[in-house]
Amino acid sequence: MSAEPIPATGTQTRTEHDLLGELEVPAAAYYGVHTARAMENFRMTGVPIGLHTDLVWALGCVKEAATEANRQLGLLDHRRADAIAAACREVQEGKLGAEFVVDVLQGGAGTSTNMNANEVIANRALELLGHTKGDYGQVHPIEHVNLGQSTNDVYPTALRVGLHRAAGSLLAAMGGLRAAMERKSVEFRDYLKMGRTQLQDAVPMTLGQEFGAFAVMLAEDELRLAEAMGLIREVNLGGTAIGTGLNAHADYAAAACGHLARIAAVPVVPAGNLIEATQDVGALVQFSSVLKRIAVKLSKVANDLRLLSSGPRAGLGEIVLPAVQAGSSIMPGKVNPVIPEVVNQVAFSVIGKDLTVxxxxxAGQLQLNAFEPIMARALFESVGELTAACTVLAERCVEGITADREGLRAGVENSIGLVTALVPYIGYHCATEVAQHAMRTGAGVIDVVRARALMDDAELEAVLGTPELLTTPGLRLAAVVPLPLS
Incomplete structure (x- = not known):
């Protein structure tokens, strides 16, 4: 049972039949009549389920788990079980990915996806046993591969297990981006700059604090994603059609979930109420909402990076993004923030897909939601896009960001917002007058304070010359000399 699978080539066919009648299927194909019908019916996106590799991997895991449960319960003989399990492992390894040809967008609540898996696994098992494809008397797609199962528990379970695996990659990418932000936070820890609220000068901060806040935002969403992953580990495998477990052995659900947890290395557990779990997709809605949250945060960060790097001379110009490509076909030397821009667009896409989910x-009705295929497409695409966005933002943008330390400090000293730091020393009313005078005349806040003899140079240096006193609350309060009571 070690022969490599043979790709479907040539023009020879074999005849298969279903309840609609007979249909010719390519002789070399591992898929069968049910898959061929679905190929004719669902020419929707041009994207076959085989391109969603995590879903196909999960289908292989679920089918192997079912096979081992049925073997354990004495419902499937060892010879067939060995061959089916071996075929399932080849599916998990991606060796049969090209045979998963049904469009990802399909009617039937995923039935075509389940049958595609059943037929591919059955025909590969037949081949491993020395039989020809389509000899279903030996290994049958439904009687043996789908034994004790329904699309209505196989597809939702595979969807959740596949998403869990994909989300693991997203978590790793988010961690990489967070680490890049943390490194920049350390690098820029004493780069004093002006903070802004409503795009207006606010109070001083460090560039390191700005990047540190980005890192914390990402860390929070890593936790939320991990929580959402926990919710999708509850599966309805063993519920068969509507959650009552009809046609499955009484011990099948527990056995199948146990094998699935081992095979997929995902700690899945059977749902407490399989009828509820078969119709309720609340965990997918929660998962999608977390993806939207991540997208919103990433887009906000991308917006900030574009603003902070705007210019380079007529904008804020506080940071410099690495140049990754020429920016214009007409303006020589122009470099655009293309990496943050593509991250913005990923965010728009994910937010839209959340509405789809x-x-x-x-739209689910009664004992089943028939629309999990569109949820699968939306969620797998969102996870993949966010994973790529985090990776490219870290590697092609954040890692290479530089900043002009002296220019940032000059911006602080020239800002009207600096006057807020002087309020504990000269009072709010006096500070307001200083700000208004500076605005009218264009003078710097420090120059106005000096001219009005409100503070001498030593006091100004003590207050404004140490970034830590301007940006660290505890140190700031300890250094304040209270104003005399009037």
Whole structure:
């Protein structure tokens, strides 16, 4: 049972039949009549399920787990079970990915996806046993591969297990981006600059604090994603059609979930109420909402990077993003913030897909939600896009960011917002007059304070010359000399 799978080539066919009648299928194909019908019916996106590799891997895991449960319960003989399990492992390894040809967007609540898996696994098992494809008397897609199962528990379970695996990659990418932000926070820890609220000068901070805040934002969403992953580890495998477990052995659900946890290395557990779990997709809605949250945060960070790097001379120009490509076909020397821009667009895409998941979840009826295929497409695409966005933002942008330390400090000294730091020393009313005078005349705040003899140079240096006193609350309060009571 070690022969490599043979790709579907040539023009020879074999005849298969289903309840609609007979249909010719390519002789070398591992898929069968049910898959071929679906190929004719669902020419929607041009994206076959085989391109969603985490979903195909998960289908292989679920089918192997079912096989081992049925073997354990004495429902499947060892010879067939060995061959089916071996075929399932080849699916997990990606060796049969090209045979998963059904469009990812399909009617039937995922039935075509389940049958595609059943037929591919059955025909590969037949080949491993020395039989020809389509000899279903030996290994049958439904009687043996799908034994004790329904699309309605296989597809939702595979979807959740596949998403869990994909989310692991997203978590790793988010961690890489967070680490890049943390390194910049350390690098820029004493680069004094002006903070801004409503795009107006606010109070001083360090560039390191700005990047540190980005890192914390990402860390928070890593926790939220991990929580959402926990929710999708509860599966309805063993519930069969509507959650009652009809046609499955009484011990099948527990056995299948146990094998699945081992095979997929995902700690799945059977849902407490399989009827509820078969119709409720709340965990997918929650998962999608977390992806949207991540997208919103990433887009906000991308916006800030574009603003901070705007210019380079007529904008804020506080940081310099690494140049990764020429920016214009007409303006020589122009370099655009293309990496943050593509991250913005990923965010727009993910936010839109969250609405798709919401509508599909709401459209569920009675004991089943028939619209999990569109949820699968939306969620796998969102996870993949966010993973790529985090990776490229870290590697092609954040890692190479530089800043002009002296220019940032000059911006602080020239800012009207600096006057806020003097309020504990000269009072709010006096500070307001200083700010208004500086605005009218264009003078610097420090120059106005000196001219009005409100503070001498030594006092100004003590207050404004140490970035830590301007940006660290505890040190700031300890250094304040209270104003005399009037």
């Amino acid at each position: 919401t509508m599909a979840a709401e």
